[in-house]
Amino acid sequence: MSHDHDDRPRLTAAQAEAALNPPPGRVGGDLVTETLQGLGATTVFGAVGRPAPGLPGALRRSASLSYVELGTESHAATAADAYGRITGEVAVLLLSAGPGALATLPALQEAAAASAPVLAVCAQVPAAGLGGGRHGYPGELRDQQASFRDVVKSVHPVRTASQIPSAIAAAWESALTAPHGPVWVEIPEDVLRAGTVLPPVSALDATPRELYPRPELTLVAAELLARAERPAIIAGGGTVRADASGKLRRLAERIAAPVATTYGGKGAFPWEHPLSLRSWPGDRHTTALLEDADVLLVIGSGLGALSSGGHTFAPRGRIVQIEADAGKLESNHPALGIHSDAREALDDLLDTVEDREDASAADRVRTVLEAAARDRAGDLAPEQRVLAAVREALPDASPSFWDLTALTTWAWSAFDARRPNTMHSAQGAGGPGYALPAATGAAFADPTAPVLAVTGQDGAVRSAAELATARRYGLPVTWLIVEDTGRAGGGEPACPDLAALTGAFGVPAVRSTPDSLPADLAGALGGPGPSVVVLGAEPRRPAPEAG
Structure with missing residues (x-):
């Protein structure tokens, strides 16, 4: 087979000179940092004082890599996850062998659930200790990568220095090929x-593969949507990750289809659009409309438990499912499954589908939203005040990160994200304490823009140490702590004075009330460096179960 193009990487004169005369003092760790630089990395995350062996000196010698230190490996992985979500770029995580690596498993599972491109580079025991024997090396596991194989997207073991650049480049490509996800290099x-004595790493190509839809499936989907009597659309997180919100709106308007977003898809469709069912898929009126659709287009969602009322959602019409993760195709409902990146699939649909007129679609949406509002009248009063205050104070383009609290379950449904990729929460395995380290990681993506973390008192105790990180780097992170009084479970765990706790890190807290919260939050978000607002909540019944 012959090729009529040449995509071989080329050396500049300076790179050629460095290859023939390598600088002295380089180690295997330099091959890691040089490869990362060549692929375009600028920020790498790790725990304070504990990058993988051989890397501290390599990082100091690096001309363009910035090493960000968080309090724990788990928090470093969460920060990398958030950085990858916000930028869409590979977030690099450096880890030592054994316990430090294992501590990142929940955060990497969360990154996998959110399809965040995280590249973990982890040390392993010396090569002589590999193979399953018990040699007594610190941090020794019989098969370390086995612990991560079912969590990350791909595993790339290295045994010699010459393998380092190729392994990292292959992992980088895997992380960015749809569906994005965390990858593991050991x-x-x-x-x-x-x-x-290997020459400095220079030219690399790790271009991710595009995932296009099969044209015959696009043709059938376009015909179904154009001929439907009651089409509807569910847009999930894959729509946001593919930067396909604009194409989603054009398609919905072309075929006059109501649109509901999943919790992961918040912001993918304008909240106030006449066709917007917003993000209340658990509401019975919204559910009834979606179940009654004769053609339901599901974009970037597997319709998992959180998006289907705990798998109670029972659509009666034909489903067309666009999903980059082949494992999610028809995993919960029979469908015309289109294995594709959402942006590419919507692009092809827009080129193929015929216009469909339906003057009643907006009226049906309005009827559903009015009925849903009547059902929950009074239920959301205290929460709605808090959410309204957050929405008023938070700039539209600023990201927010939410721990899994009662307030968050309401926010999933009732908070207008306004922009795609601006509201994030732990839906896979992040657990309490996710929000502050995640917001810290996101702040490194753009240190000039404010970032909000929303946490309950349990999450505050678990993650408060990252205030030291935010203060050390002067990050514009505002931490809203909602004190959870009247909790489910019948007991109040011992909790420190949260304002005094944050003050111990040199970040004084403002104690707020529902009345003063809009002004307190606006002041905190508008100021330099990190800030804390502690809101004393009124006793409340628990929020409804997520989903």
Whole structure:
């Protein structure tokens, strides 16, 4: 087979000179940092004082990599997850072997659930200790990568220095090929520490593969949508990750289809649009409309438990499902499954589908929203005041990160995100304490823009140490702590004075009330560096179960 193009990487004169005359003192860790630089990385995350062996010196010698230190490996992985979500770029995480690596499992599972492109580079015991024997090395596991294989998208073991650039480049490509996700590179610590005579890494190509829809499936889907009597659309997180919100709106308007977003898809469709069912898929009136659709287009969602009322959603019409993760196609409902990136699939649908007129669609949406509002009249009063205050104070383009609290379950449904990719919460395995380290990671994507973390008192105790990180780097992170009084479970766990706790980190807290919250939040978000607002909540019944 012959090729009529040449995409081989080329060296500049300076790179050629460096290759022939490598600088002295380089080790295997330098091959890691040089590869990351060549692929375009600028920020790497890790725990304070504990990057993988062989990397501290390599990081100091790096001309363009900035090493961000968080309090724990788990928080570093959460920060990397958030950085990857916000930028859409690979977020690099550096880890040591054994317990430090294992501590990141929940955060990497969360990254996998959110399809966040995180590249974990982890040390392994010396090469002589590999193979399952018990050699007594610190941090030794019989098969470390096995612990991560079912969590990350791909695993790339390294055994020699020459393998480092290729393994990292392959992992980088995997992380960015739809569906995005976390990947794992594992390198023996003696390989990282050992001197190397290999030339500096320069030209690399790790271009992700595009995932296009099959044209015959696009044709059938377009015909179904154009001929439907009551089409509807559910837009999930894959729509946001593919940056396909504009194409979603054009398609919905072309075929006059009501649109509901999942919690992961918040912001994918304008909240106040006449066709917007917003993000209340658990509401019985919205559910009835979606179940009654004769053609339901599901974009970037597997219709999992949170998006289907705990798998009670029972659509009666034909389903067309666009999903980049082949494992999610028809995983919960029979469908015309289109394995594709959402942006590419919507682009092809827009080129194919015929216009459909339906003057009643907006009226049906309005009727559903009015009925839903009547059902929950009074239920949301205290929560709605808090959510309204957050929405008033938070700039539209600023991201927010939410721990899983009662307030968050209301926010999933009732908070207008306004922009795609601006509201994030732990829906996979993040658990309490997710919001502050995530907001810290997001702040490194754009240190000039404010970021909001929303946490209950349990999450505050678990993650308060990252205030030291935010203060050390001067990050514009505002932490809203909602004190959870009247909790479910019948007991009040011991909790410190949260305002005094944050003050101990040199970040004084403002104690707020529902009446003063809009002004307090606006002041905190508008100021320099980190800030804390503690809201004493009124006793409330628990929020409804998520989903």
